[in-house]
Amino acid sequence: MSPEVKLARLKQEVLRGVVDDNIETIVGLPRGTLRRERRRRLVRLRRWLLAGSGTLSIALGAWIWTETGLGAAPSTPPGNRPTVRPVRMAGAPTPVADEPSQVRRLAERLFLGRDQQLVPEVIPLAVRTVAIDPGHGGRDGGTSLGYGLHEKDLTLDIAQRLEALLEEAQVDVVMTRTADQAVSLRERTELANLSHADLFISVHVNWLPDRTARGIEVYFLGQTDDPFLTRLAAAENSDSGYSMADYRALLEGIYADVRQDQSHQLARALQQALYETLVRENPEVVGRGVMTAPFVVLIATEMPAILAEVACISNDREARLLAIPRYRQRIAEALRDGVQRYSESVNPALHANQKGTHP
Amino acid sequence: MSAEKKEDIFVGIDLGTYRSAISTSEGEKKTVESFVGWPVDMVARKVLKRSILVGQEAIDNRSMLEIHRPLERGLLKEGSEKDQLAVRQLIAHLVKEANVEKAHKNGCSVRAVVGVPAEALRVNRQHLREAMRGFVDNLIIVSEPFAVAYGLDALLHAMVIDVGAGTTDFCVMNGRYPTEDDQRTLLNAGDWVDEQLHKLLEEKHPGIKVSVHTVRSWKESWGFIGTPKKQIKVNVPIGGRPTEIDITEEVKAACEGLVAPIAETMQDLIAAVESEYQEKVRQNIILAGGSSLLPGFAAHLEASLAELGGGSVRLANDPVWVGSDGGLALAQDAPKSDWEKLPA
Numbered sequence: 071m072s073p074e075v076k077l078a079r080l081k082q083e084v085l086r087g088v089v090d091d092n093i094e095t096i097v098g099l100p101r102g103t104l105r106r107e108r109r110r111r112l113v114r115l116r117r118w119l120l121a122g123s124g125t126l127s128i129a130l131g132a133w134i135w136t137e138t139g140l141g142a143a144p145s146t147p148p149g150n151r152p153t154v155r156p157v158r159m160a161g162a163p164t165p166v167a168d169e170p171s172q173v174r175r176l177a178e179r180l181f182l183g184r185d186q187q188l189v190p191e192v193i194p195l196a197v198r199t200v201a202i203d204p205g206h207g208g209r210d211g212g213t214s215l216g217y218g219l220h221e222k223d224l225t226l227d228i229a230q231r232l233e234a235l236l237e238e239a240q241v242d243v244v245m246t247r248t249a250d251q252a253v254s255l256r257e258r259t260e261l262a263n264l265s266h267a268d269l270f271i272s273v274h275v276n277w278l279p280d281r282t283a284r285g286i287e288v289y290f291l292g293q294t295d296d297p298f299l300t301r302l303a304a305a306e307n308s309d310s311g312y313s314m315a316d317y318r319a320l321l322e323g324i325y326a327d328v329r330q331d332q333s334h335q336l337a338r339a340l341q342q343a344l345y346e347t348l349v350r351e352n353p354e355v356v357g358r359g360v361m362t363a364p365f366v367v368l369i370a371t372e373m374p375a376i377l378a379e380v381a382c383i384s385n386d387r388e389a390r391l392l393a394i395p396r397y398r399q400r401i402a403e404a405l406r407d408g409v410q411r412y413s414e415s416v417n418p419a420l421h422a423n424q425k426g427t428h429p
Numbered sequence: 430m431s432a433e434k435k436e437d438i439f440v441g442i443d444l445g446t447y448r449s450a451i452s453t454s455e456g457e458k459k460t461v462e463s464f465v466g467w468p469v470d471m472v473a474r475k476v477l478k479r480s481i482l483v484g485q486e487a488i489d490n491r492s493m494l495e496i497h498r499p500l501e502r503g504l505l506k507e508g509s510e511k512d513q514l515a516v517r518q519l520i521a522h523l524v525k526e527a528n529v530e531k532a533h534k535n536g537c538s539v540r541a542v543v544g545v546p547a548e549a550l551r552v553n554r555q556h557l558r559e560a561m562r563g564f565v566d567n568l569i570i571v572s573e574p575f576a577v578a579y580g581l582d583a584l585l586h587a588m589v590i591d592v593g594a595g596t597t598d599f600c601v602m603n604g605r606y607p608t609e610d611d612q613r614t615l616l617n618a619g620d621w622v623d624e625q626l627h628k629l630l631e632e633k634h635p636g637i638k639v640s641v642h643t644v645r646s647w648k649e650s651w652g653f654i655g656t657p658k659k660q661i662k663v664n665v666p667i668g669g670r671p672t673e674i675d676i677t678e679e680v681k682a683a684c685e686g687l688v689a690p691i692a693e694t695m696q697d698l699i700a701a702v703e704s705e706y707q708e709k710v711r712q713n714i715i716l717a718g719g720s721s722l723l724p725g726f727a728a729h730l731e732a733s734l735a736e737l738g739g740g741s742v743r744l745a746n747d748p749v750w751v752g753s754d755g756g757l758a759l760a761q762d763a764p765k766s767d768w769e770k771l772p773a
Contacts, residue, residue, distance in 0.1 A: 080584045080604055085763055087606020092569050102608060198765050266764045 078264050082372065197269055197413040199242040201262035203367060204229035205274040205377075208252025213277035215389050221275045222250060224392055228380065229273050231402035236409065259370035269336060269412070270375035271405065272367050275392065277384045284385040285356030286348065288341040289377040290333035291368035332374035334360070335415060340378055340408030347404035348381075352391055374412075378405065438532050440541040440565065441580075441756025442523060443573060444557075446500045446595030447619060448719060449523055450753040454761060457527040458750060462487070465515040466494030483522040488642060500546065501595055501620075516560040524564050533564070540768055541565040542756035544576035547598045547614045558771070567768035571759065573752050574600035575607055577717045580755025581745060586709035588698060590691065590730075591752070592720040594619035597691055601698050601710065613698060617690045619720035622648055626683035630676065636668040647676065652684045655725035684723050692733035699737065711740030717751045 094102075204225040206212035212221025226247070233243045244265040246258035262270045276287060337360045345357035368375045380401045381388045391397040439454035450460045466487035468474040473493035487494055497515035524530045524539075533539050541564075545557060554570055561568050571579075574589040578600060583589065585604040590597065599613040627644045630637055643665075651661045661677045695714065702710050711734055716727050727742045734740035745751040 077582055077584070081579070081762055083604065084579065084584055084606050085759070088569060088571055088575075088759070088763070091571075091606060266762075268764075 075260055075264075082263070197241060197409060199244060199265060199267045199269075200236055200409060201244040201246065201265060201267035201270045201371075201373075202229045202232055202236075203246040203258050203262070203270065203272040205272060207247050207250055210252060213275060213383050215383055219383060219389060219393060221277075221383060224275050224383070224398070225273045226250065227395075228398050228401050228405075231399055232271075232273070232405050235402055235406040239406065239410070241409070255366045256370065259367055262375075263370075263372045267373055269409065270367070270371040270373055271340070271409070272365070272375070272377040273405070274377060274379050276379035276382045278382050279384070281384050281386070283356075284352075284354065284382045284388045285358040286341060286344045286381065287358040287379040288337040288344070288360050289363045289365060289368065289379075290337040290360065291330065291362065291364065291375065332416065333368070333376060336374045336408075336412045337376045339412040339415065340376060340405060343408035343411060344378065344380060344401070344404040347400055347407065348397075351397055351400055352388065354387065380405075436532075436536075437538045437540055438529060439757055439760040440524075440527070440529055440539060441576065441753040441758070441760055442520075442541055442543045443576065443752030443756065444500055444519070444543060444545045445573070445593050445719070445752075446498065446546065447593065448749070449519060450750055451523045451527045451529070452750060452753040452757040453527050453529060454757065455528065455532070457529075458753070459523065459526040460749060461485075461519070461522055461526065463500055463519055464488050464491075464496055464498055465518045466491065466496045467511070468493055469495050481518055483518055491642070513556070513560070516557070520560060520564055530564070533566075538567070539565040540567040540760050540763075542569045542571060542576065542760040542763070544571050544573040544752050544756050546593065546596045547572040547574065547600070547612050562771050566771060568771050569759065569763060569768065571756070572598065572600065572607070572612060574598045574612070574717070575602075576753075576755035576759060577715070577745065577751050578602045578755070580751055580758045581715060583713065583715055586706050587713040587715065588695065588710055589715050589717060590695065590721070592618055592687070592691070592716065592718040592726075594719065597687075597694075597718075597720075599694055599698055601702060603702070603706075610701070611698075613694050615690055615694060617687055618718075619645075619648075622652070622683050622687060622720070625686050626676075626679055629679040629683060630674075633679065634665075634667055634672075634674060637674075638666045648680065648684070651676075651680055653681065653724045654684050654688060654729050657681060684726075685729075687720070687723075688726070688729045688733070692730055695730065696733070696737060708738065711737060714740060714742040715745055716742060717745040717748045719749060721745075721748050 204222070206222035206225060208222075210222065212225070214220045226249075229245060230248075233245060236243050244261060244267050246261055247253045258272075259270075276285075341357060341360050345355065348355050363377075365377050368377060381392055383389050383392060437454075441452045443450040445463055447463055448460050449463045450458070452458050461484040464484060464487040466482045468477050468480065474480060477490060477493060482490060482494060487496060495511070497511060499512065499516040499519055521530070524533070529539055541561065543557065543561065545553070557570055558568065573593070574591040577591055578584060578587060578589045581589075584602050587602045589600045589602070591600075595616070595618055597615040597618045599615075600607050601611045603611065623641055623645045626648060627639070627641055630639065630644070647661070647663060657677050657680075660675055661680055662673055662675050664671055664673050666672070667674070699707055699710055714730070714734075716730070721727070721744060727744050731740060731742040734742070747754070
């Protein structure tokens with residue numbers, strides 16, 4: 071890790087403390103309450119990772135295998151497509167045995183709703199900067215259909231359309247790549263983190279062994295016991311630029327609290343918007359749902375983050391649609407709408423105040 | 430998503446006991462002495478032609494004013510309406526001088542990080558929030574030595590000693606926001622030196638008539654720790670007669686009185702650091718604040734580390750601005766979603 075990145079991470083950690091300290095002042099909590107609460111959550115997360123990390127280990131193992139060159143990373147995920155299950159966190163943390171202390175209950179009552187989201191009135195949230203990550207690039211073409219339709223080109227095109235739409239809506243955009251260039255996953259996430267982006271959206275196009283399958287999938291960070299998703303994560307995590315030590319540090323640094331819940335909320339908003347928009351152009355499109363998987367870009371980012379598989383290039387009909395600029399524009403519009411829905415959901419009060427001035 | 434982008438102005442404010450400073454993202458930097466004065470009567474008001482004076486003007490006209498120092502001894506005074514008004518007047522003056530008030534009125538959003546003495550942060554934070562209302566849109570309050578550490582990127586294995594007028598604040602940085610255990614406050618600071626010097630002069634020269642402001646100016650002009658470069662001679666009225674006196678020994682004694690308590694506290698805090706990191710902290714001690722400018726101060730503190738294995742004490746490049754610059758850096762780095770929105 072470069073000294074600049076190390077310093078930037080240190081600053082972010084310190085800033086978290088500053089914010090906690092100020093929140094305690096605002097609501098009159100004893101100093102240190104929130105920091106102690108954050109530490110408790112981290113301990114619980116570590117327990118959770120230790121207890122339920124078997125499937126994650128498989129993903130990591132596969133990732134190391136490809137990373138070290140012992141095997142070639144599949145450009146398209148092999149294996150049979152599993153049944154899509156309803157959204158859930160595989161191996162979700164079980165409640166810690168000890169009773170929450172009075173202080174923690176007080177903090178939770180003040181800041182966290184029952185679903186552990188920040189109470190918007192306490193800290194006004196707004197989406198001001200979005201990091202858009204067009205998947206793949208350069209020598210990593212991603213999936214392709216063999217007649218000139220490459221995932222890396224499609225994701226860049228959709229990302230640039232989304233960039234224009236968000237900028238029209240007065241949102242700052244950070245692009246992890248703007249041309250057909252190789253950018254490691256590490257560089258992508260570092261750029262997003264250093265830019266203090268409020269959201270991270272990684273745009274991908276899917277390839278499914280069942281050529282009749284089609285549809286949209288949106289992922290947020292979590293474990294999976296699905297072997298297909300494990301292999302998919304291993305494939306997407308290749309060329310990450312992270313060492314195993316970094317990877318461990320990343321896992322230790324994950325907060326399974328607000329960011330996790332917000333990523334889920336963002337994934338849901340984008341999945342709904344994509345389905346509702348695209349079904350008009352592509353009536354047979356399938357909303358394959360919101361799922362969890364340990365993609366590096368979702369682990370290493372420090373803001374609510376999702377990875378969207380916006381279409382299946384392996385399906386002839388969807389491949390033909392992807393070749394049409396208007397369809398790609400619809401995908402970008404749907405992603406924009408999803409961001410807006412998410413923004414409204416995390417801070418309805420703010421949006422109520424701005425009513426009438428929205429794009 | 431907002432339909433209209435508003436320009437943000439970022440501001441770092443160091444509310445000091447003797448002097449306050451402001452740095453803005455527009456490149457403005459101003460200081461003002463933390464004194465606020467109201468004319469004592471109608472005559473004074475007529476002479477001064479103003480209902481309130483702030484900063485050096487207030488000091489210069491103190492005989493006609495009811496003078497308030499909002500942060501005397503490192504605490505925001507909250508006793509009377511005037512005390513509370515004095516804080517707001519001081520802040521108003523700072524933001525006006527730095528052209529922040531004008532930009533705010535023109536619709537710019539002002540995001541301010543305010544650094545205050547550690548004691549004020551502990552005791553007066555709610556009061557300070559109230560005092561900032563109307564001047565800024567978003568606010569973060571931090572302790573002054575932490576703002577200094579942040580501005581200097583001294584976040585890991587470092588100690589900042591902010592020697593101000595009312596307090597000396599210590600802060601050990603361990604790569605996280607400092608807890609109360611990582612911070613200390615002493616009342617041995619610039620004002621304490623002034624009081625000591627005043628007392629020593631009165632003891633040596635009974636009947637001497639000199640104000641604490643004059644004593645402070647002597648200290649600022651000739652204060653030192655160690656060996657004097659020349660004898661310090663001043664003219665003062667004693668028993669009604671102008672008399673030249675040599676104050677070298679008194680200045681030396683008063684200034685050197687700072688070293689022992691600060692060195693002891695510094696050593697205590699180092700001893701509380703995890704043993705494997707103590708050496709790193711000893712080698713990374715930074716002095717800031719107006720009173721750290723006393724010649725020989727850093728060298729004497731460094732010498733006091735010899736018995737612990739040695740260390741390095743350096744003076745921040747710009748001890749007067751380093752706090753407000755640190756606040757500004759923090760303001761610019763803080764994610765927008767993390768700011769407290771202050772009601773107007």
